[in-house]
Amino acid sequence: MRKQTMKKIGGMKLGYRRLLAYTVLSIVSFFCLFWFYILFINATRSHSELTKGFTALPSTFLFQNLQNVLTGSLPIWRGMLNSLFISTCSAVLCTYFSAMTAYAIHVYDFKLKAFMFSFILMIMMIPTQVNALGFIQLINKLGLDNSAIPLIVPAIASPVTFFYIKQYMESSLPLSIVEAARIDGAKEFYTMNRIVLPLMKPAIAVQMIFSFVGSWNNYFTPALVLHDNEKKTLPILIAQLRGADFLKFDMGQVYMMIAFSIFPVIVVYLILSKHIVQGVVLGSVKG
Secondary structure, three states: OHHHHHHHHHHHHHHHHHHHHHHHHHHHHHHHHHHHHHHHHHHOOOHHHHOOOOOOOOOOOHHHHHHHHHOOOOOHHHHHHHHHHHHHHHHHHHHHHHHHHHHHHHHOOOOOHHHHHHHHHHHOOOOHHHHHHHHHHHHHHHOOOOOOHHHHHHHHOOHHHHHHHHHHHHHHOOHHHHHHHHHOOOOHHHHHHHHHHHHOHHHHHHHHHHHHHHHHHOOHHHHHHOOOHHHOOHHHHHHHHHOOOOOOOOHHHHHHHHHHHHHHHHHHHHHHHHHHHHHHHHOOOOO
8 A cells, every 4th residue: 555655656746747847848949939930920021010019910021021032132042052052061071070080089099199189179269259360361362262162161170069979979989899890801981981970870960950050150250251242141141131221221121031041940950850869868978
């Protein structure tokens, strides 16, 4: 009788915990999605309606705002393609070379191994704005100004991505697998590309999302490098649209352009989202 009572009490506690967890998750999900709802609502309203304040109901200017954005003076489709190209290349190069670096630090033993790991982590503390002047001088000397190359190639060196994948390897990549591949005669690049990378798929998917979104939303560096409208990315074009003079400024177009710009990001999340939870859990720091 006592055991049944204890089981009943334990079941009630578990039920309360689940209820509390679902309540908190529902509240957090609401606040995360609420801003997307506001963005969609504002994209359906005209400039005059937006100046009157917020409303929770959509208006009827959605297609008109979209038409105004697409037929305006700014090359929106070209900016979309530029952002897609730069973000995709940056995400692929960042995750692949970070995984390769993490593989080398994790698998090989050499004298400066601890120093190299610490040095890479130290680079994480250097803000991008600190070396902006030297970066601009370097690309000017190389003749790469007003080009997408300075926005793609530096993405290869990503200390944050390296650290995450390194921690993931420590928790999910036994060295015995690499040693077995070497005994079977597999070369290092074959082992890395055909054995290690498939095991790293959750971590790579998560970091590819983060890298893609970071590059997609990047405004500072493209604003310094790109000068022609045909080569600019969407964040720069949105800033130009927001910076228009009073007679040409239209808040409805601004909200529509922001909604237009986040659509590819949502698609990338939907494609790779199934790996996020698994990657975050397995890639966390082991206690």
